[in-house]
Amino acid sequence: MNLTLHVWRQAGPEAAGKLERYEARDISPDMSFLEMLDVVNEGLVESGQAPIAFDHDCREGICGSCGMMIDGVAHGPMPGAATCQLHMRSFADGATIYVEPWRARAFPVIKDLVVNRGALDRIIATGGFITAPTGSAQDANNIPVAKQNADDAMDAAACIGCGACVAACPNGSASLFTAAKISHLGLLPQGQPERYRRAARMVAQMDAEGFGHCTLFGECQEACPKGISIDTIARMNRDYIAATLDARDEKVAGGTG
Amino acid sequence: MELRSRIPSGPIEKKWEKHCFEMKLVNPANKRKYTVIVVGSGLAGASAAASMSELGYNVKCFCFQDSPRRAHSIAAQGGINAAKNYQNDGDSVYRLFYDTVKGGDFRSREANVYRLAEVSVNIIDQCVAQGVPFAREYGGLLANRSFGGAQVSRTFYARGQTGQQLLLGAYQALEKEVSRGGVTMFPRTEMLDVVVVNGRARGIVTRDMVSGAIETHLGDAVVLGTGGYANVFFLSTNAKGSNCTAIWRAYRRGAAFANPCFTQIHPTCIPQSGEHQSKLTLMSESLRNDGRVWVPKRREDCDKPPSSIPEQDRDYYLERKYPSFGNLSPRDIASRAAKEVCDEGRGVGPGGRGVYLDFSDAIKRLGAARIAERYGNLFEMYQRITNENPYEVPMRIYPAPHYTMGGLWVDYNLMSTIPGLHVIGEANFSDHGANRLGASALMQGLSDGYFIVPLTIGDYFGSNRLEPVMADHPDVRATEAAVRERTERLLAVNGDRTVTSFHRELGRIMWEYCGMARSAEGLTHALELIPRLRDEFWRRVRVPGTGQELNQSLEHAGRVADFFELAELMCIDALHRDESCGGHFRVEHQTPDGEALRHDDRFAYVAAWQYGGEGEPPVLHKEPLLFENVAPSQRSYK
Numbered sequence: 001m002n003l004t005l006h007v008w009r010q011a012g013p014e015a016a017g018k019l020e021r022y023e024a025r026d027i028s029p030d031m032s033f034l035e036m037l038d039v040v041n042e043g044l045v046e047s048g049q050a051p052i053a054f055d056h057d058c059r060e061g062i063c064g065s066c067g068m069m070i071d072g073v074a075h076g077p078m079p080g081a082a083t084c085q086l087h088m089r090s091f092a093d094g095a096t097i098y099v100e101p102w103r104a105r106a107f108p109v110i111k112d113l114v115v116n117r118g119a120l121d122r123i124i125a126t127g128g129f130i131t132a133p134t135g136s137a138q139d140a141n142n143i144p145v146a147k148q149n150a151d152d153a154m155d156a157a158a159c160i161g162c163g164a165c166v167a168a169c170p171n172g173s174a175s176l177f178t179a180a181k182i183s184h185l186g187l188l189p190q191g192q193p194e195r196y197r198r199a200a201r202m203v204a205q206m207d208a209e210g211f212g213h214c215t216l217f218g219e220c221q222e223a224c225p226k227g228i229s230i231d232t233i234a235r236m237n238r239d240y241i242a243a244t245l246d247a248r249d250e251k252v253a254g255g256t257g
Numbered sequence: 258m259e260l261r262s263r264i265p266s267g268p269i270e271k272k273w274e275k276h277c278f279e280m281k282l283v284n285p286a287n288k289r290k291y292t293v294i295v296v297g298s299g300l301a302g303a304s305a306a307a308s309m310s311e312l313g314y315n316v317k318c319f320c321f322q323d324s325p326r327r328a329h330s331i332a333a334q335g336g337i338n339a340a341k342n343y344q345n346d347g348d349s350v351y352r353l354f355y356d357t358v359k360g361g362d363f364r365s366r367e368a369n370v371y372r373l374a375e376v377s378v379n380i381i382d383q384c385v386a387q388g389v390p391f392a393r394e395y396g397g398l399l400a401n402r403s404f405g406g407a408q409v410s411r412t413f414y415a416r417g418q419t420g421q422q423l424l425l426g427a428y429q430a431l432e433k434e435v436s437r438g439g440v441t442m443f444p445r446t447e448m449l450d451v452v453v454v455n456g457r458a459r460g461i462v463t464r465d466m467v468s469g470a471i472e473t474h475l476g477d478a479v480v481l482g483t484g485g486y487a488n489v490f491f492l493s494t495n496a497k498g499s500n501c502t503a504i505w506r507a508y509r510r511g512a513a514f515a516n517p518c519f520t521q522i523h524p525t526c527i528p529q530s531g532e533h534q535s536k537l538t539l540m541s542e543s544l545r546n547d548g549r550v551w552v553p554k555r556r557e558d559c560d561k562p563p564s565s566i567p568e569q570d571r572d573y574y575l576e577r578k579y580p581s582f583g584n585l586s587p588r589d590i591a592s593r594a595a596k597e598v599c600d601e602g603r604g605v606g607p608g609g610r611g612v613y614l615d616f617s618d619a620i621k622r623l624g625a626a627r628i629a630e631r632y633g634n635l636f637e638m639y640q641r642i643t644n645e646n647p648y649e650v651p652m653r654i655y656p657a658p659h660y661t662m663g664g665l666w667v668d669y670n671l672m673s674t675i676p677g678l679h680v681i682g683e684a685n686f687s688d689h690g691a692n693r694l695g696a697s698a699l700m701q702g703l704s705d706g707y708f709i710v711p712l713t714i715g716d717y718f719g720s721n722r723l724e725p726v727m728a729d730h731p732d733v734r735a736t737e738a739a740v741r742e743r744t745e746r747l748l749a750v751n752g753d754r755t756v757t758s759f760h761r762e763l764g765r766i767m768w769e770y771c772g773m774a775r776s777a778e779g780l781t782h783a784l785e786l787i788p789r790l791r792d793e794f795w796r797r798v799r800v801p802g803t804g805q806e807l808n809q810s811l812e813h814a815g816r817v818a819d820f821f822e823l824a825e826l827m828c829i830d831a832l833h834r835d836e837s838c839g840g841h842f843r844v845e846h847q848t849p850d851g852e853a854l855r856h857d858d859r860f861a862y863v864a865a866w867q868y869g870g871e872g873e874p875p876v877l878h879k880e881p882l883l884f885e886n887v888a889p890s891q892r893s894y895k
Contacts (some may be wrong), residue, residue: 012806030530032645038535038757045755045810050801053809055323057496060538063327064420078641085641107732110467111807118444121324123435130430132709134308135380137386141343143796154415159324187433191389234579256730 008100010205029089034084054113061085063092064160073222074164103165106210119209125197126182126205156183158226165220171212176220179236200240260880263668264368273372282434288313290475298325301682302482304706308432310439319443320838329496333420336412337699339377350374361690363841363889369449376708380803387426404695412696414485449740458678462740469805478677485661485683491764493658496537500816512673513865515666515686518831523659524591528611537657545584547619552603572819582894589692589840592656605821606653615651662689666865670713681705691839752797756814780832791821
């Protein structure tokens with residue numbers, strides 16, 4: 001198949017970007033979207049031009065590296081799939097495709113389709129964990145977890161941190177990402193001691209990073225390649241409210257003396 | 258070079274405990290005076306960085322991905338073994354040890370494997386405490402399943418995303434330490450050399466992949482958890498970025514490389530669909546628990562729809578050849594058997610490079626809903642890639658390079674032949690011998706990272722006086738200059754062929770001559786082809802752009818340049834190992850029924866190769882393997 005691409009090219013964070021037109025020829029419908037870009041890039045290098053920069057790694061939908069707006073849709077037209085899992089058979093021969101980076105204030109463009117998603121790591125660092133230093137654990141089966149809770153926690157934990165939810169949100173909110181982690185850990189007995197502290201701190205960090213607020217458009221859930229539900233956002237809001245109602249001064253870990 | 262394995266004396270069950278007591282400790286107040294550089298943020302790297310920071314060390318952690326959470330451990334699907342014996346089916350630390358030594362075809366170090374089995378139970382405890390959402394039974398307790406090559410149910414799993422969940426557990430612990438200030442994280446930073454001063458590893462030289470800046474980071478010890486090198490085959494199940502550069506650069510600085518030819522070809526991958534293919538996708542081997550592997554008995558049936566081939570015309574070759582393990586036989590055996598039937602012309606799908614993995618019996622027995630519950634996400638993944646529905650049509654699978662058992666040689670303390678340079682996870686030559694059993698990679702990565710290296714590194718600090726090293730030390734400057742020079746050289750070639758075209762060609766050579774079946778003739782031929790292609794690479798490669806920007810072609814070029822050198826060492830090692838063992842199958846050495854034939858009298862050793870210098874052959878050192886607990890025998894899975 002033959003396609004016409006309009007791809008966002010931007011030399012660096014401060015440079016002005018623009019859409020460039022490329023022809024992709026002799027593309028097999030069995031190629032993934034990224035393999036199609038590989039073909040275009042090989043052609044660009046051979047003709048002495050700079051290849052299109054894009055993040056990618058595992059190419060099987062689990063590392064969360066890849067992600068681009070394809071015809072204005074995060075990860076493109078296939079529901080429940082990351083860009084690397086999208087195959088060219090999803091497009092018609094002769095189609096024109098617009099390819100852009102994630103657009104969000106908290107995700108500055110580094111180059112072409114590559115953006116900086118470091119803000120997501122910083123949200124995790126403020127509270128997206130259970131404090132269980134190595135060596136301190138009891139026998140695993142001493143902590144029974146109701147299967148329903150384990151399953152729901154796993155549903156939320158399936159997040160790959162790609163940032164599609166942010167890119168799809170008209171407010172540029174990272175609520176689905178943050179809520180998924182708050183839900184995963186908050187549903188488990190091991191996560192209870194830090195549950196409210198976690199919610200308060202992660203939500204505060206999300207704000208500090210410049211992500212927008214959630215106004216329940218629900219676009220995030222549609223864009224999520226792992227099908228994470230906005231029910232998690234309800235859970236986050238509940239824990240966050242509980243945390244603010246019960247705000248107490250924090251004393252240093254381990255105490256003094 | 259002397260290979261001192263430092264295996265503690267005493268009975269195997271007591272070695273680690275005894276060693277833990279005998280190792281030197283570092284006073285808690287002194288730990289913060291030590292800086293440990295950890296390269297890689299996968300299961301091994303992230304767990305090591307987090308655990309050492311918890312102990313009080315100052316940790317700097319580096320990864321080439323944009324976030325430590327994206328390391329390739331994330332893609333592991335099936336599960337993690339542990340000798341918990343929660344299922345009351347007769348499992349024990351000793352049995353896990355025994356299975357792993359046997360599974361590795363008697364080419365691993367007994368003491369290391371025993372320790373791995375021993376700490377396996379702590380790993381599960383640790384991960385559950387961190388909130389890893391393992392599969393559970395209705396009573397709230399952990400679920401288990403059996404996994405390739407094991408006759409007990411000792412595998413813990415989180416749907417088909419076990420690696421993801423374990424890595425997120427380690428990543429979250431790492432981020433916890435980042436926020437506490439114990440770990441400084443350097444994402445999008447690639448290690449390009451190790452700094453050796455007065456014979457000790459004291460730092461690394463990196464390239465900032467966004468700005469292109471070449472920088473030196475100094476410390477008191479370096480830990481490499483940089484994964485395996487299966488991408489030497491170009492097409493593998495590894496992530497596109499997975500590479501050998503960190504361990505290869507360390508090799509060139511004096512770290513011995515052990516058993517480079519021990520690579521694992523995984524039996525259940527989705528076959529290649531065409532020339533454009535950029536990587537191969539693994540389907541978890543858990544599928545073999547319920548799927549039956551077959552090909553048509555007659556060649557002329559291969560192009561027919563599988564449903565039209567009656568039962569009596571199907572060859573369930575694994576069940577036929579290995580009645581007691583059947584579809585669950587170990588990976589090397591299942592892969593080779595698939596290659597054999599395809600070589601006979603009985604393969605299915607494009608190019609006849611595929612075999613069926615059929616779920617129709619299991620669906621009949623358990624119902625489609627039950628199968629969907631077990632493998633739904635895998636079936637979906639398969640359908641997305643192939644456009645075929647595995648509930649209706651049998652899957653097609655074919656072996657693909659997946660894991661590398663070889664790696665940098667380490668002693669019992671996981672330290673390489675460069676003092677201060679520790680190597681963990683897939684990057685070391687590790688505990689898997691000549692073949693790794695399913696669900697053992699995650700176990701080894703986390704064992705090394707959570708429980709071994711945080712302790713042994715203290716012994717290194719406690720037993721050695723480390724002089725301060727300054728950034729203007731001549732050895733530091735020379736290393737940095739060498740990295741700059743090499744980067745500039747890659748950019749200066751300005752030829753007419755892309756990096757990918759070279760990588761693809763190298764991969765084809767390796768797959769053909771150093772893949773599932775190897776021969777002296779083929780390896781000798783490969784050893785002529787590889788240097789020729791490498792010379793061509795340095796004459797004709799085209800790397801567009803500059804070094805002072807995000808330049809993915811430059812990153813790839815540096816990695817491929819190292820793959821060329823490693824490929825040659827792999828072939829040299831494969832040629833020298835004139836026997837078959839595990840995943841290393843030399844066609845000259847097989848039993849009458851086509852199984853790997855070891856020669857314990859000549860090859861019961863670890864082959865550790867020392868860099869001989871530019872243009873010089875590598876030097877072979879041998880670490881003899883002694884089997885005091887598990888007597889070497891011909892593996893039988895019949």
